[in-house]
Amino acid sequence: MTAAISISNLKKSFGTLEALKGIDLTINKGEFFGLLGPNGAGKSTLINIIAGLTRADSGEVTVLGHNVVVDYRCARAALGVVPQELVFDAFFSVREVLQMQSGYFGLGKENDAWIDELLDALKLDDKADTNMRALSGGMKRRVLIAQALVHKPEVVILDEPTAGVDVELRKLLWGFVKQLNRQGHTIVLTTHYLEEAEDLCDRIAILNHGEVIALDSKESLLQSEICSTLHLTIKTATEVSNLSQLLPPPFMAKVKQIEGCSVRFELHKEQDSIGELLAAIGASGIEVVDLETKRADLEDVFVELTRRNSAS
Numbered sequence: 619m620t621a622a623i624s625i626s627n628l629k630k631s632f633g634t635l636e637a638l639k640g641i642d643l644t645i646n647k648g649e650f651f652g653l654l655g656p657n658g659a660g661k662s663t664l665i666n667i668i669a670g671l672t673r674a675d676s677g678e679v680t681v682l683g684h685n686v687v688v689d690y691r692c693a694r695a696a697l698g699v700v701p702q703e704l705v706f707d708a709f710f711s712v713r714e715v716l717q718m719q720s721g722y723f724g725l726g727k728e729n730d731a732w733i734d735e736l737l738d739a740l741k742l743d744d745k746a747d748t749n750m751r752a753l754s755g756g757m758k759r760r761v762l763i764a765q766a767l768v769h770k771p772e773v774v775i776l777d778e779p780t781a782g783v784d785v786e787l788r789k790l791l792w793g794f795v796k797q798l799n800r801q802g803h804t805i806v807l808t809t810h811y812l813e814e815a816e817d818l819c820d821r822i823a824i825l826n827h828g829e830v831i832a833l834d835s836k837e838s839l840l841q842s843e844i845c846s847t848l849h850l851t852i853k854t855a856t857e858v859s860n861l862s863q864l865l866p867p868p869f870m871a872k873v874k875q876i877e878g879c880s881v882r883f884e885l886h887k888e889q890d891s892i893g894e895l896l897a898a899i900g901a902s903g904i905e906v907v908d909l910e911t912k913r914a915d916l917e918d919v920f921v922e923l924t925r926r927n928s929a930s
């Protein structure tokens with residue numbers, strides 16, 4: 619089956635900075651795919667290359683089998699990109715912007731019904747005739763989203779669509795994007811809100827310094843690495859400062875953070891047992907006044923993997 623997006627050995631430098639160091643990635647049709655990574659990891663550079671806005675130094679990208687350089691028109695028609703930066707033409711109304719965008723893809727009046735649907739779905743209907751200049755930041759972002767979808771692209775890439783967006787719009791947007799995905803559209807999402815990625819994505823790639831450092835299903839990522847954290851509130855500050863004398867070294871090694879009387883332990887899958895840790899704490903005589911365990915979430919996994927990669 620043709621991939622939605624296929625990327626092979628993609629490299630891009632800006633001067634001496636290697637923004638992408640040979641990316642290999644295949645995104646399948648129908649996936650809800652998360653592209654995560656810290657600031658400057660290379661996510662937008664990768665997206666701009668897929669969208670044909672930036673030229674790679676080497677390597678190849680195809681969208682639904684169309685090479686983004688030699689078969690630009692077909693690749694572009696298959697793709698809808700919501701850019702990270704708010705760029706728009708200040709002189710036109712919302713509807714005019716969408717109609718012009720339709721025109722770029724050879725669509726005319728017959729697309730007006732879909733434009734109305736988009737305006738309605740993104741709660742822009744009462745702003746349809748408002749000049750772009752007069753919209754708030756969040757509303758402009760909605761227009762960018764509508765613009766990306768105006769030609770009903772099979773593959774939709776959203777580069778931080780919820781940055782600076784209020785809670786209501788986020789819910790609205792995710793409802794809408796989920797529906798698109800259910801209808802068969804492939805969705806690629808970058809976001810720094812990792813709970814959104816955890817909630818929405820089937821498969822996730824983590825980029826760091828221009829390299830893919832993790833690529834797996836969400837479930838596998840969550841099961842690997844850190845398994846859970848144990849948060850203890852200890853009765854006295856003296857006990858906390860004597861912790862390393864009270865607790866055997868293998869358990870001390872699990873301590874990741876101490877703040878006041880609160881101590882956080884990180885436990886890894888398979889080799890660590892929460893029961894053994896609690897038994898050791900009990901045997902040490904440390905008085906615990908509160909205890910909380912938490913299963914690792916995507917944020918914990920992300921922080922751990924990028925930390926390890928940056929340290930290596």
Ligand SMILES: Nc1ncnc2c1ncn2[C@@H]1O[C@H](COP(=O)(O)OP(=O)(O)OP(=O)(O)O)[C@@H](O)[C@H]1O
Pocket residue numbers: 632635637655656657658659660661662663664702
């Ligand atoms: N046009 C450019 N000229 C020079 N350097 C650039 C250019 N575009 C990006 N870079 C650099 O390339 C690296 C990757 O940037 P990119 O915008 O792809 O990161 P990102 O993962 O999208 O980050 P963020 O989460 O902040 O959006 C950064 O070091 C950035 O400074």
Ligand SMILES: [Mg+2]
Pocket residue numbers: 661662663702777
């Ligand atoms: Mg970016």
